Amino acid sequence: MSSFTITNNVYLRTIYGSNRDLTNTTKREETSRSKLSAADYAALRKGIAALADFDFTERTSDSETDTAKGKLFNTMRAFSDAYNNTLESAGSSQNSSMSKIAKQIKNLSKEHAEELSTYGIIFDNNGYMSVKGSSIDNISLSKYEKVVGKDSDYMKKLSDYAKKLSKHIDIGV
Numbered sequence: 001m002s003s004f005t006i007t008n009n010v011y012l013r014t015i016y017g018s019n020r021d022l023t024n025t026t027k028r029e030e031t032s033r034s035k036l037s038a039a040d041y042a043a044l045r046k047g048i049a050a051l052a053d054f055d056f057t058e059r060t061s062d063s064e065t066d067t068a069k070g071k072l073f074n075t076m077r078a079f080s081d082a083y084n085n086t087l088e089s090a091g092s093s094q095n096s097s098m099s100k101i102a103k104q105i106k107n108l109s110k111e112h113a114e115e116l117s118t119y120g121i122i123f124d125n126n127g128y129m130s131v132k133g134s135s136i137d138n139i140s141l142s143k144y145e146k147v148v149g150k151d152s153d154y155m156k157k158l159s160d161y162a163k164k165l166s167k168h169i170d171i172g173v
Helices: 010-023 025-030 033-053 062-091 096-117 133-138 141-148 153-166
Strands: 121-123 129-131
Touching: 010 025, 010 033, 010 062, 033 062, 033 153, 062 096, 062 129, 062 133, 062 141, 062 153, 096 121, 096 141, 096 153, 129 133, 141 153
Parallel strands: none
Antiparallel strands: 121 129
């Protein structure tokens, strides 16, 4: 059983695409590890891409800013859930390369934890991520771009690890 909570929402189902049924805990328990790993890593890559494509420009009105921050929070939450699912499936894999990459992802997040916590992106002792909505409300969109946008060092490295995972998934197993 996972030591993190998944918030099943339209943003998460969107990044899981054709595997959206795997956002459901019961379906995840019924699915093979290899299919789960493949779906999770693909969702993580889509979550990273969604943040890279996010429009972080400041809005001209408070209502536009509130809407944009709400979208950012939901995108971040979906990304966080895909991240956690990927750690869970890769970390429990019998494939030693996948387990090693999961550890590398945890170490990367640990290296960036202090910076990310300033923006409400928190990691627990097991390396699982959560996002505090109140932090997003109190920080400008442009500042978020520095830590989760396409030019973010953390996101670039995380994307590289997600690509490495794809090389070790055998969905025929």
